[in-house]
Amino acid sequence: MAILDIKLDPTGFPVVWVQSINAYLHWLPVTKIQFEFFLCAEPSAQFDAQWYDDILQLNTRVSPQDITAANYWSAFLSGILPGEAGQFARWCGLGYAIPSLDEWRKAYTFLKTQPVQPQAISNALNQPGAPRLSDRTQRLINQLETVQHRAWRDVDFNAPNQADQMFMRLGVLEWVESTELLNRWGGMGQTHQRFHGGFFTPDHGQPSRPHDPENMRLHHYGFRLLWRPT
Amino acid sequence: MVRVICPFCLKTHDFEASLACPEKPYSVPRPYVRDYDKIRPLWLLTVGFPQHGKTTYLAALTLMLRNLADVWPGVFYRALDNHTTEEIRKIYRDATEGKPSGKTPLPDERQDLPPRPLLFNVHNLPEAGSRCLIMYDVAGQVYNNQEVVQNYVAALRQVTTIWFLVSLTDLEDKQNDKSIVELFNAYLSGMEGLNTGLQERNLIVVYTKADEVQFPPAIFNYIGSDPLQWLTVRDSDTPQIPEVSFPEYVAQMRSVSDKLREYTQRRVKEGSAFITMVEEMGMNLVFCGVSALGQSPDNKSGRLQENATRNRVLDPFLWAVALDMPTTSRTISLILDASPTSQPVYEGTLVATMTDILDNHGEVTTYYLGQQMAASIPGQLPPSSAPITGRTRLIGPILQTTSPLTRLLVVVAGPILDLEDFYDSPWRNRLMIVSMGEENLSSWPHQFIYRPGMDVRIFTTRLLSLFEEKI
Numbered sequence: 001m002a003i004l005d006i007k008l009d010p011t012g013f014p015v016v017w018v019q020s021i022n023a024y025l026h027w028l029p030v031t032k033i034q035f036e037f038f039l040c041a042e043p044s045a046q047f048d049a050q051w052y053d054d055i056l057q058l059n060t061r062v063s064p065q066d067i068t069a070a071n072y073w074s075a076f077l078s079g080i081l082p083g084e085a086g087q088f089a090r091w092c093g094l095g096y097a098i099p100s101l102d103e104w105r106k107a108y109t110f111l112k113t114q115p116v117q118p119q120a121i122s123n124a125l126n127q128p129g130a131p132r133l134s135d136r137t138q139r140l141i142n143q144l145e146t147v148q149h150r151a152w153r154d155v156d157f158n159a160p161n162q163a164d165q166m167f168m169r170l171g172v173l174e175w176v177e178s179t180e181l182l183n184r185w186g187g188m189g190q191t192h193q194r195f196h197g198g199f200f201t202p203d204h205g206q207p208s209r210p211h212d213p214e215n216m217r218l219h220h221y222g223f224r225l226l227w228r229p230t
Numbered sequence: 231m232v233r234v235i236c237p238f239c240l241k242t243h244d245f246e247a248s249l250a251c252p253e254k255p256y257s258v259p260r261p262y263v264r265d266y267d268k269i270r271p272l273w274l275l276t277v278g279f280p281q282h283g284k285t286t287y288l289a290a291l292t293l294m295l296r297n298l299a300d301v302w303p304g305v306f307y308r309a310l311d312n313h314t315t316e317e318i319r320k321i322y323r324d325a326t327e328g329k330p331s332g333k334t335p336l337p338d339e340r341q342d343l344p345p346r347p348l349l350f351n352v353h354n355l356p357e358a359g360s361r362c363l364i365m366y367d368v369a370g371q372v373y374n375n376q377e378v379v380q381n382y383v384a385a386l387r388q389v390t391t392i393w394f395l396v397s398l399t400d401l402e403d404k405q406n407d408k409s410i411v412e413l414f415n416a417y418l419s420g421m422e423g424l425n426t427g428l429q430e431r432n433l434i435v436v437y438t439k440a441d442e443v444q445f446p447p448a449i450f451n452y453i454g455s456d457p458l459q460w461l462t463v464r465d466s467d468t469p470q471i472p473e474v475s476f477p478e479y480v481a482q483m484r485s486v487s488d489k490l491r492e493y494t495q496r497r498v499k500e501g502s503a504f505i506t507m508v509e510e511m512g513m514n515l516v517f518c519g520v521s522a523l524g525q526s527p528d529n530k531s532g533r534l535q536e537n538a539t540r541n542r543v544l545d546p547f548l549w550a551v552a553l554d555m556p557t558t559s560r561t562i563s564l565i566l567d568a569s570p571t572s573q574p575v576y577e578g579t580l581v582a583t584m585t586d587i588l589d590n591h592g593e594v595t596t597y598y599l600g601q602q603m604a605a606s607i608p609g610q611l612p613p614s615s616a617p618i619t620g621r622t623r624l625i626g627p628i629l630q631t632t633s634p635l636t637r638l639l640v641v642v643a644g645p646i647l648d649l650e651d652f653y654d655s656p657w658r659n660r661l662m663i664v665s666m667g668e669e670n671l672s673s674w675p676h677q678f679i680y681r682p683g684m685d686v687r688i689f690t691t692r693l694l695s696l697f698e699e700k701i
Contacts, residue, residue: 012630033626036648040602040627049569049600049620056647063650134630136651 006124011037020110026224029076058219064140069150073195078222085223101178114162172222185213196220259310269360278395283438289321290522310349356476391432399442411500429512429691432553440519459539490517518545560592567642568598570620574666585612587690
């Protein structure tokens with residue numbers, strides 16, 4: 001099994017090379033821990049304590065060691081507006097962006113053909129010269145991987161793949177951008193029904209289309225970024 | 231600019247507007263304010279019964295300090311105000327006339343406390359650099375009166391080093407009927423009711439008039455063979471002053487302190503109880519013996535019959551310096567709640583006092599909880615209020631960029647959102663939380679509640695103890 005090409009973003013979370021889009025993609029939907037780095041690095045009136053309180057009202061916070069199959073989605077940041085996600089992308093640096101609908105689809109289509117790789121991140125980062133995860137990040141990734149198998153069993157995912165391993169299904173609905181969408185922004189992915197009921201799945205190919213994506217917070221909407229090093 | 235504490239009222243005020251103390255009729259010396267961040271203050275209090283040789287000792291010490299350059303080239307001292315100059319001149323006059331100095335005057339009943347201190351800088355001490363001595367010489371009679379001593383000691387809570395001057399021969403005098411425990415109790419009574427912990431305070435027991443005590447040979451020889459005893463008697467026949475290494479000298483003092491401790495346990499009335507009491511209070515206890523005059527004065531005239539040698543007179547001073555030396559290898563982060571409800575954290579002098587104390591033990595950097603950039607770096611004033619934009623109570627991003635050698639004191643008015651992420655991490659033993667009030671307590675192992683009026687030293691001492699824990 002090929003070792004994944006993994007780099008770390010400015011928050012120390014992994015991004016993985018996805019050949020089909022010629023870019024790195026976050027291994028996980030952006031987590032609350034990642035966004036908290038942004039909040040602490042650039043405190044602002046926009047992203048103040050009240051803002052984060054409101055976000056946590058929509059999807060509460062869970063510590064890595066407390067993650068279970070019944071709450072793991074609380075580790076991901078959701079309830080965020082696409083404009084706010086864009087600010088996080090800009091803070092991450094050059095080459096980081098919210099994927100377009102087309103990029104997301106291409107990545108998903110490729111990754112769902114790839115097998116699950118147990119301990120994928122640990123193995124990739126166990127190479128000489130590879131960057132190191134912080135203990136907290138490592139714990140979060142390990143815990144998510146542990147509960148993921150239970151979640152797959154719960155929903156009868158009999159043949160999970162790498163896209164599932166990356167929570168492109170059973171994660172959050174992820175913001176994607178497209179000029180073809182009426183409101184510019186759509187959601188790709190699939191939520192666990194205990195988090196948010198619905199029938200959206202990326203396998204149908206169509207994004208969810210929120211009415212007012214730039215103003216209305218949706219508790220099950222999060223995002224991940226792609227990164228093209230410049 | 232650091233927060234300057236007035237030596238007269240022991241509070242901070244706006245020294246840029248005026249050097250005059252708003253509560254006392256004195257002006258704070260300009261060099262004291264100007265150099266406060268470079269020449270750190272060393273707060274000293276003398277405690278001792280009347281006639282136990284306290285003032286005589288101080289006289290000898292000031293004379294020794296004048297001549298320190300003969301031991302360590304480059305060392306000099308400077309009185310910072312006229313009051314100190316006059317007091318030292320008087321002491322010097324008495325000493326050169328060969329008579330012991332008189333008693334410290336009793337406090338004027340009408341005068342507010344604290345008493346006026348002697349203020350002088352000692353520059354370029356080996357290892358320790360320059361220090362500003364703020365010395366409160368309290369009359370021995372004060373310690374005979376529980377009520378008076380309470381007022382005195384309470385006024386001097388800032389003082390971290392106490393010279394406990396005891397003449398063992400006078401203590402053993404049956405007519406006196408005093409014990410070392412009584413003296414300590416007198417000091418303690420002053421601290422009671424202040425919610426003031428004694429941890430980390432330095433109690434230096436100075437056995438005065440050591441020439442009159444039958445010490446075991448090892449102690450006797452140490453005191454008698456002081457290489458600096460001729461420092462104040464310089465003529466062509468007096469021995470050369472040898473080179474003295476500060477660390478080696480401190481090591482010798484420590485060895486003798488251990489011997490004096492044992493002597494105190496075995497031979498001094500209530501000595502064992504005294505040691506137990508002090509150590510249970512968490513104070514740093516060391517012992518030394520001095521002979522300010524090298525001999526007893528003539529019984530009738532009270533005057534010396536020979537030039538006074540000074541045996542181990544510098545030891546209490548060097549102990550005070552050694553015990554108060556900052557451990558610069560310690561890095562400390564003080565992390566302050568900056569959420570919209572953090573106001574109680576900034577009320578009163580809690581933050582400033584914590585910083586003052588911790589500054590003496592390492593390099594203190596202040597952060598706002600929820601902000602990675604430091605709010606103040608070592609040497610700067612800590613923030614006196616939260617920023618206008620409320621920060622989220624998050625600590626993870628700060629911890630992730632903090633060295634594992636750092637210890638953190640976090641002051642909060644509410645729960646820290648991501649603290650639980652670190653429950654199973656080594657930060658458990660590196661981070662202490664002080665919570666304003668009883669609400670929102672977590673099960674973090676090092677967590678304490680702050681109530682107004684509590685002595686901040688309780689927390690800082692606990693924090694410093696985390697440096698000793700094995701992780």
